Amino acid sequence: MNITILLLTLLIGALATYFSGKKSAAKVALSFAVIAFIETFVLICQHNSGFNADYSVEWIANPNIHIALKADGLALALVLLNTLLTPLIILSAWGKHIEKTNIFYALVMFMCFAMTGTFLASDGFLYYVFWELALIPIYFIALLWGNDTFEARKKTVFKFFIYTFAGSLFMLVGFIYLYQKAGSFMLYDLYNLNLSSKEQYWIFLSFFIAYAIKIPIFPFHTWQASTYEKAPTIGTMLLSGIMLKMGLYSIIRWQLPIASDAARELMPTILVLCIIGVIYGSIVALKQVNIKRFFAYSSLAHVGLIAAGAYTLTTDGLRGAVLQMIAHGLVIVGLFFTAEILYKRYNTRLISEMGGIRQQAPKFASAFMILVFASIGLPGTFSFIGEFNLLYGLSQVNLWYALFGGTTIILGAFYMLRMYQKTMLGETNSKPFADIDKTEGIVLGVIVICVIFLGIYPKPLTELITPSLVEIVSYIK
Structure with missing residues (x-):
């Protein structure tokens, strides 16, 4: 099975949920989420049998950007967590009255799509796009369906959004610098760069700020408790169960191999x-x-x-x-x-x-x-x-x-x-x-x-x- 089928399933699932209507939105979202989990299981079985599900095609010629996906064991393990928890998270709100149900569950499915893309992307620019896309649905989920008054949660959610978005901009600057050195955003091209100690130091810090906020690592944690409290429980589960793993995964996939001397x-x-x-x-x-x-x-x-x-x-x-x-x-x-x-x-x-x-x-x-x-x-x-x-x-x-x-x-x-x-x-x-x-x-x-x-x-x-x-x-x- 081609790895792109999984991403398409989640994206189509988000669109189908949005257009399904309020009464059937939860069922449509759950159906697509379960299908995505089954597809992930199939991909893991194929991977274990030696099948290479990686995918790469040129997206933009100048700058040199690819739609590149790497389906190795590390990525598939995190995708498995994502596609296992998403249907459970949807099911956890089964029968609960939710206003604008179709929009709510469509955002959940779109967030699952973006997080899956983050785990699979092997082009730095594509990875950054997915990374930022995952922030949009959780912002609206927490803002529109959260706990407490709208004014109270607006302040909390806005702080969360600005804090995490600003941190991500440092990572983007790091990727732009790496592209100027390598002429590519591709994972292994960045791995094989011969960076000086000073260059590694600044690249490490630019990535660290983004990841430390997302995880979060002390003392970059100040957004966490209030956001978890104000978000609806589905939002809290998405944040704590899956989204923060994007930062932890990225340390291993991107930061350490590119700036290993600085990490040491x-x-x-x-x-x-x-x-x-x-x-x-x-x-x-x-x-x-x-x-x-x-x-x-x-x-x-x-x-x-x-x-x-x-x-x-x-x-x-x-x-x-x-x-x-x-x-x-x-x-x-x-x-x-x-x-x-x-x-x-x-x-x-x-x-x-x-x-x-x-x-x-x-x-x-x-x-x-x-x-x-x-x-x-x-x-x-x-x-x-x-x-x-x-x-x-x-x-x-x-x-x-x-x-x-x-x-x-x-x-x-x-x-x-x-x-x-x-x-x-x-x-x-x-x-x-x-x-x-x-x-x-x-x-x-x-x-x-x-x-x-x-x-x-x-x-x-x-x-x-x-x-x-x-x-x-x-x-x-």
Whole structure:
């Protein structure tokens, strides 16, 4: 199967959803999202059998720009996460009243299209186009369908848009400079450039600003918690589960191989910032009373560790970063969905107003418990595999980095279990709490099964991504 078919499916899905009408928009979006997931699975099977699905055709002659897509194991792993989570995210809002439903779900599908293109693009200009396109739908999703008053969320969403867009402009300047040196935006042409130490330093920083904001890495995180809180839950899941992975993926795909000497020189500073983010996110999470903000700061701590693993420049660190990207995507989407279920039943996001849910909804409490265990990296869950590789990669650089980075396990266990105790155990809230329905059960069930299955048997994903990472490390060295 040609890799362009997947992108066309998502783009046509967005258009079909828009023109389908309000009543059938969710069904049309879900149908195309499921088809995209099946196509991704087929592409992975073809890749494993040796089929090369890469695609390249000239787009613009001057400057030299190609529509070039690279479907290696690394890209396909992130596309798989995207196309797996998108139908689950759509299904999570099933039956919920949403104004202008066709526009809403069309934006979700278009965002999935843009993020897939970001993961697959192997021409720097095309990659930048997809990178920026992904920002447009989430801006309108958060602005038009978000929480709180329109004025309150307008201020938050505008800050998010300007902050991330401005950061991306630095990356664009970096690509323009690289094009002047190489005469091409193509990935391997940029890999093979012989840049001076000074040139690498500035290229590294231009990319780092864009990626540090998108992920986010401390201290570029100031937009995150408020945006996660103000966005509708679908928007929050898209942001935390998939969109931030664009930054983490791009570190590995673009930044490190092009500016490896600068990455090696700046590694101590970057790792310190990442680890500060781990500790800072964990401590601030402890003080949160709103469950969406609680999960937002928890996410900040986890992605800080993922970024640290990527910047170790080791195969083990990169492998751990990619595995944890996928694990984090699954878990954080599941956690934000549980927050939405809690809000739907109680009409509050305050942790203090919850309690005793396990007695009324044992299925929900059990699924929630598994997600909490996965979040803290309990052995037997997929997060444990990723965190072990990350910490091992950090230990190869310096044991102290691994020790301080490992505080996320201790602190995470403390704040996540304390939150679970306050919400699920103790005295029962005066309001009744219905257990999960069929649709909620499907969403949580798929996530829980993936988290446990990949925690026990991560070999398929490990074998999928390792050859690509070994190749990238060869350019770093």
